[in-house]
Amino acid sequence: MGKKQKVEAITPMDQDFAQWYTDVISKTELVDYSPVKGFMVIRPYGYAIWENIQKEYDKKFKETGHKNMYFPLLIPESLLKKEAEHVEGFAPEVAWVTHGGDKELGERLCIRPTSETIICSMYSKWLNTYRQLPYLYNQWCSVVRWEKTTRPFLRTSEFLWQEGHTLHETYDEAQAETMQMLDIYKTVAEEYLAIPMVVGKKSEKEKFAGAYATYTMEALMHDGQALQSGTSHNLGQHFTKAFDITYLDRDNNQAYPYHTSWGISTRLIGALIMVHGDDNGLVMPPKIAPTQLVVIPIAQHKEGVLDKAWEIFNELKDDVRAEIDDADGYSPGWKFNQWEMKGVPIRLEIGPKDIENNQCVLARRDNGEKIQVSLDNLKEEVEKLLEEIQQNIFDKALKMREEKTSVAISMDEFKEKLAANPGFIKANWCGSRECEDKIKEETGATLRCVPFEQEKIGDGSCVCCGEKSEEMAYFARAY
Structure with a gap:
């Protein structure tokens, strides 16, 4: 791979935001491009930011009773195929290991795109009785998803993340865990990274493959594009049934536990850069800055x-x-x-x-x-x-998000406002996949989430079809 040209000056962000981002991460030596396309080398300054983010989240996880573990990088193909919806969701991005040394393997092994399957296979081996529940486990690791187009931190073929995987006796306990972890994600993002987040539920189309429900925190970047910054999933009994995870319940019957998973990744560093940065480079919130x-x-x-x-x-x-x-x-x-x-x-x-x-x-x-x-x-x-600066950086980011958030009651207004002021569009949605698809097709904006904090917009009719709507949703073009 040829040597990259040294960046002499940072391109102004309002002139070419993508180039500004590339210039900033190169000049500040956060990352470099590796010999394998789509794989990044995180340099010391970039890794120090990740360590500070990791430290704050890890502390919160442990305060709520979670323990760290580590599971293998390679997953047998037969395990991946055990939950059909899940494998279908990840199949296009999976990297396969076919040889061990110079011998062809009897079964292909995938490099983990996520670890539900390998973790569930072990949980089925370990869990016997309700007295062992809840399982509150997490791992910090890297995953590989073979991406067609990549950009450091935002979308790379390998990235660092954490994935929590918990088991509970009841659906309500699993739901409480799902919401608790989303709240931890939002708290650290806002209090430490100084990034204001919109939290809510993903649509059926956008939810995690194999999940009963997916909840998300969404941040808005300086260029008006959204970034999914952390997700928490109530997986119900999809995986526990597929992997035959059973235990003896309080009535001495065999039962399937309820399962959650949740994750954040190095993509948060991309958010940090694009929310706070300016034409002179990075602007680091003190609580997360490697050097204060x-x-x-x-x-x-x-x-x-x-x-x-x-x-x-x-x-x-x-x-x-x-x-x-x-x-x-x-x-x-x-x-x-x-x-x-x-x-x-x-x-x-x-x-x-x-x-x-x-x-x-x-x-x-x-x-x-x-x-x-x-x-x-x-x-x-x-x-x-330092306290004043931390607060000011958050306030500036919140003001920016509010200025880039519009309300639309019709498709014409939706298109006009998105073109004039790229950012979040708040609009009523009837809940149908057809309207969600049509909005994306005509505007390029996807449904980011149905927020927990609902607002009444106009007469309450769907922005796309005009039918009665029960929900307001956030839409935006996204990374």
Whole structure:
């Protein structure tokens, strides 16, 4: 594979959003393209973001009683075929292993596109009695789905994710688990990644293959396209019956448990970039930023400047994810641009005049504002500023989403508003697959979800067919 051209400057996002995205991930060294088409190399800065996301979610999973496990990467074809609807949903994307060394295998093995089948085969072996329930297990791993068109983080043939798989005695318990995990997804996305989410139920057409019901959180990107950012599925007894997972219930009868699965992936990093980024690069919410503050000495060859910069760094590093850039041969302006591009929330500048005045300058990445702060209460000021920045980044994202959300009561209005202001369209929907398909065919917008928070729109008739509608849905073009 030939060497990629070095990106000299970031393309403005409103000029070419796709190119802007590619430029940003290349210049900030989040990822690189591997020799295998569609497979990405996540570089240290990109992986550090994933580790921070993973840490927050993993903590919440464990607080709610879930334990981590690990299941094999390879799944026998016979297992994959046990649940017909499921295999049909994934068949076009499956990668197959046909040889072990130079010998052809007796049975093809698929590289997991998701792990329901291999996990269910083990659950059927382990579960005997209701006393063992609920099973609250999760795994962090990678999956492979052979994609035709790929874009780093958003859609790659291999990606990192977590998949939780739980078993419960009753449908109601499984439903409570499904909703609990969706709520955890939304909470971390909003409180840590500063991304406002719309949550709701997927249509029958869009639900997970083999699920009784699928629930989703949907984010809106700067270009007005939606991104499915996490899903939680109530799988009912589809898989437990297909895989003969039975247990002795409280009445001493054989019963099938109820099953859930739920997942988020490195696609959240794509959301982080496209929701918060600007023409200068990334804008990282402090709670998830690998580096929250960078110390940049000004005129560092002058006496005492470097010593003071290191003193400040050492004072802050235990409370804040801090770095110091004392590299020789680069101007402060060059360093400012580099760290700004990486989205570091606070840049701390310290020079000879600042030292004289017992102060430093704090520059905010989110709005460019610069403030002078006394070195006597620096730690408190930095912590307060990080909180302000986190909130401001969320508020900006919410304002952007609200500005890019329209309401339509007819197909003509739907098309006009989507063309004039790409984003979410809130419209009534009668619930039919025909109307859902027609809307997609005529506008390119898919039904993202039927939100839990319903609103009355117009006289309540379906935007497509005019029939009475019970539900308002969110539509958008999507990644």
